[in-house]
Amino acid sequence: MPVTSAAWHLVRRPNGEVVDDDVALVEHELDDPGPGEVLVRNTWLSVDPYMRGRMNDAKSYVAPFALDEPMDGGAVGVVEQVGPDVEGLAVGDTVLHGLGWRERAVLPGRRTQRVDVELAPPQAYLGALGMPGLTAYAGLLDVAAMQEGDVVFVSAAAGAVGSLVCQIARLKGASQVIGSAGGPAKTQWLLDELGVTHALDYKAAPIRQQLREVAPEGIDVYFDNVGGDHLEAAIGALRLHGRAALCGAVSAYNATEPPPGPRNLVRLVQNRLTLRGFLVGDHADARPRFLTDMAGWLAEGKITWRETVTEGIGSAPEAFRSLLSGGNTGKMLVRLEPDS
Amino acid sequence: MPVTSAAWHLVRRPNGEVVDDDVALVEHELDDPGPGEVLVRNTWLSVDPYMRGRMNDAKSYVAPFALDEPMDGGAVGVVEQVGPDVEGLAVGDTVLHGLGWRERAVLPGRRTQRVDVELAPPQAYLGALGMPGLTAYAGLLDVAAMQEGDVVFVSAAAGAVGSLVCQIARLKGASQVIGSAGGPAKTQWLLDELGVTHALDYKAAPIRQQLREVAPEGIDVYFDNVGGDHLEAAIGALRLHGRAALCGAVSAYNATEPPPGPRNLVRLVQNRLTLRGFLVGDHADARPRFLTDMAGWLAEGKITWRETVTEGIGSAPEAFRSLLSGGNTGKMLVRLEPDS
Known part of the structure; x- marks a missing residue:
C-alpha cells in the first residue's frame, strides 16, 4: 500500500539567503520497503548550518544537493513498515537517519540507528546526543x-x-x-x-x-x-x-x-x-568516549540544552533561514507531529 | 689590554623600511674577559628576517632590541682571548654565538658553541648547519x-x-x-x-x-x-x-x-x-636528528647552498635591507674579514 510523503526539493541555487523560490515542497509516492528496507515516518527534522554549503554547486566536503530532488539531512522518526530480511528493527522503533527534509522515507534498515528514548527524548539524538x-x-x-x-x-x-x-x-x-x-x-x-x-x-x-x-x-x-x-x-x-x-x-x-x-x-x-x-x-574514533561521557552527564543532570522548534513540514525552509540569521537558541528543529 | 669593537646600535624605531638614521655604528672599548669569559673576534655576521620584528617596540616572541645599545644576532668568530676558568675553548677556536652586529664580543664561554670547520666552512653554521x-x-x-x-x-x-x-x-x-x-x-x-x-x-x-x-x-x-x-x-x-x-x-x-x-x-x-x-x-628536540641527517647529506654532497655576502661591518644595515627586499639568493651574510 503506497504512502505519500511531502519532501523539500532544491529547485534553484540560492544567491545569498535562501528565498522561497529556491525550494519547493513536492509530493512523492513511496514504494513499499523492499528487502532490507524500512519505511520511517519522520517526527523531527534537523536543520544545520552546513546545509547552506550543500545548496551551492561548489565542490565541498559533502556533495551539493542535487536540483529537483529531495534534500537530505538528519531526522528522527518511527518505523512504520519493515521489509523482508531486516534484522533488529521493529514497527514502532524510534530511529535516527539521514533522509530529512521530508515526511517519510524508505531506506535500508542498516542506514538507520535505533535510539534509546529512555535515556533522552528522540530529538536529543539530533542535538546533544547526536x-x-x-x-x-x-x-x-x-x-x-x-x-x-x-x-x-x-x-x-x-x-x-x-x-x-x-x-x-x-x-x-x-x-x-x-x-x-x-x-x-x-x-x-x-x-x-x-x-x-x-x-x-x-x-x-x-x-x-x-x-x-x-x-x-x-x-x-x-x-x-x-x-x-x-x-x-x-x-x-x-x-x-x-x-x-x-x-x-x-x-x-x-x-x-x-x-x-x-x-x-x-x-x-x-x-x-x-x-x-x-x-x-x-572523528568517529571519539564516539565511544563521547557517548560514555555524555550519557553519564545526562544521567547526573549536568548537561542542559534548549531547542527552537518550528511546526510542520512547511516550516522547514523558514527554520533554516532563521538558523543562519541567529534566530535560534540551542538546537533548531522542525517538529512534524505535535505530540512527538 | 683593552680592545675596541664597532657595534651597530638601534637609535630609533623604524617606520617601514630601516633607514640610515635608525641605526648608528658606535665604537666600544671592551674589557678583558673575566672568569668564564672569552673574547671573540667576529668573522661572519648573520642578518635574518626575524630581526625586523625586534626593531619594533611591540611585544613579540623575542624582546625588542633596546635603543642605544648594540643589537644582537647570530655570529661566527675566532676566540682571541680566554679568561680564567674557561673549559674546552682555546685561542684560535671558531665559535658560533649570539652577539652579532658587532666586530668583537666578550661573553661567557658557555654561551658559545665550538664548530667543526672540517665538516663545513664557518659561516655554514649560520646557515645550513645552524x-x-x-x-x-x-x-x-x-x-x-x-x-x-x-x-x-x-x-x-x-x-x-x-x-x-x-x-x-x-x-x-x-x-x-x-x-x-x-x-x-x-x-x-x-x-x-x-x-x-x-x-x-x-x-x-x-x-x-x-x-x-x-x-x-x-x-x-x-x-x-x-x-x-x-x-x-x-x-x-x-x-x-x-x-x-x-x-x-x-x-x-x-x-x-x-x-x-x-x-x-x-x-x-x-x-x-x-x-x-x-x-x-x-624545536630543540629535533636538533640531534637534524644534525645527523644534515651531516650525512653534506658528506654525501646532497645538500647545496648559496650565500649572498656583503663586506665589512659598515655594510650590515644594507645587507639587512637587501634581505627584506629579496636581494639575496640563499643565506645573507656580512663578512668582516676578507679571508675568512
Whole structure:
C-alpha cells in the first residue's frame, strides 16, 4: 500500500539567503520497503548550518544537493513498515537517519540507528546526543586539545554546538569559559544555565574589545563557529601555543563575496598558534568516549540544552533561514507531529 | 689590554623600511674577559628576517632590541682571548654565538658553541648547519609533518630557509617540490641546483594561478616564509588534511598597516587543514636528528647552498635591507674579514 510523503526539493541555487523560490515542497509516492528496507515516518527534522554549503554547486566536503530532488539531512522518526530480511528493527522503533527534509522515507534498515528514548527524548539524538554533540566533544577535546585549566572562548555559544562546547569545557576543567552570542536573552542563558564565566553580546560592542576586557591575559583555546571578526579577535587573544578548532563560519555562509580574512595571522608565528579546521565525520574514533561521557552527564543532570522548534513540514525552509540569521537558541528543529 | 669593537646600535624605531638614521655604528672599548669569559673576534655576521620584528617596540616572541645599545644576532668568530676558568675553548677556536652586529664580543664561554670547520666552512653554521637549517628541518618534518609522497610548496624558496626546505623535502621523498622566488635567476637556481620539480616566479604572474597550473590536483604541505598572497594561494591549493607550517611573513615585516588576511579560511573546515605557526626555539628536540641527517647529506654532497655576502661591518644595515627586499639568493651574510 503506497504512502505519500511531502519532501523539500532544491529547485534553484540560492544567491545569498535562501528565498522561497529556491525550494519547493513536492509530493512523492513511496514504494513499499523492499528487502532490507524500512519505511520511517519522520517526527523531527534537523536543520544545520552546513546545509547552506550543500545548496551551492561548489565542490565541498559533502556533495551539493542535487536540483529537483529531495534534500537530505538528519531526522528522527518511527518505523512504520519493515521489509523482508531486516534484522533488529521493529514497527514502532524510534530511529535516527539521514533522509530529512521530508515526511517519510524508505531506506535500508542498516542506514538507520535505533535510539534509546529512555535515556533522552528522540530529538536529543539530533542535538546533544547526536552530530552536534560529537562535533562539540571532538572539536574541543581532540582538535583543540583542551587541557584542564585552559581559558576557552566559544562563538555562537548559544547554538546547538556552541552551547555544548561551553558545558563540556566546564565539565572537563576549563578555568574559564567565555561564550559569545547575539543579544541579552542568549547571553543570560549562557550565564544562568550553561555556567559560563563570561557571556559576550557581540551585538553590543566589538568582540575584540570585549574579549580583551574579560580575558586580559589571553585565551588558550578558541572554538570557532562563526569566522569573521570573532576569529580575528580570537587570534589576537590566543596566547603561547594556543589552539583554535574551526568548525564553521556561519557569518559567511550566505555571503556572495569572500569575507575579509584575519589581518593578524603573523601572531600564529609569534605565539606558535595552531588553527585547525575539522569535520565531525573524521572523528568517529571519539564516539565511544563521547557517548560514555555524555550519557553519564545526562544521567547526573549536568548537561542542559534548549531547542527552537518550528511546526510542520512547511516550516522547514523558514527554520533554516532563521538558523543562519541567529534566530535560534540551542538546537533548531522542525517538529512534524505535535505530540512527538 | 683593552680592545675596541664597532657595534651597530638601534637609535630609533623604524617606520617601514630601516633607514640610515635608525641605526648608528658606535665604537666600544671592551674589557678583558673575566672568569668564564672569552673574547671573540667576529668573522661572519648573520642578518635574518626575524630581526625586523625586534626593531619594533611591540611585544613579540623575542624582546625588542633596546635603543642605544648594540643589537644582537647570530655570529661566527675566532676566540682571541680566554679568561680564567674557561673549559674546552682555546685561542684560535671558531665559535658560533649570539652577539652579532658587532666586530668583537666578550661573553661567557658557555654561551658559545665550538664548530667543526672540517665538516663545513664557518659561516655554514649560520646557515645550513645552524638556525636556518634546523628551522627548515623541524618546520617541514615536525610542524608540517611532511610524509613521503607529499606534494610540497615552499615560498621564498631561494632564501636561506626555503632553499633548505626544498632540498630536505626532496631528500625525504616528497613526490613534488614546488618553490616560488622572485625573478628568473632565482628560479633557475631552484631548478638547476636544488632539484625542485617546479619553480614559480611570483613576479611573473599571480602565484595562485601559477600554483594551480603546476599542481592541478593540489598540494599536501606548504612551508610559508612570506604570508600574503602566497598563503592565500596555498590555502586554496591544500587538499584533504593538508598542513601549512608558518615560519614567517617577510611580505609584511616592513608593513606599517596590517596586511589583508586570506579570504579563504573556510577551506580549513572544508578540507580539514591545519595552519601552524612555529619558532625554531621550540624545536630543540629535533636538533640531534637534524644534525645527523644534515651531516650525512653534506658528506654525501646532497645538500647545496648559496650565500649572498656583503663586506665589512659598515655594510650590515644594507645587507639587512637587501634581505627584506629579496636581494639575496640563499643565506645573507656580512663578512668582516676578507679571508675568512
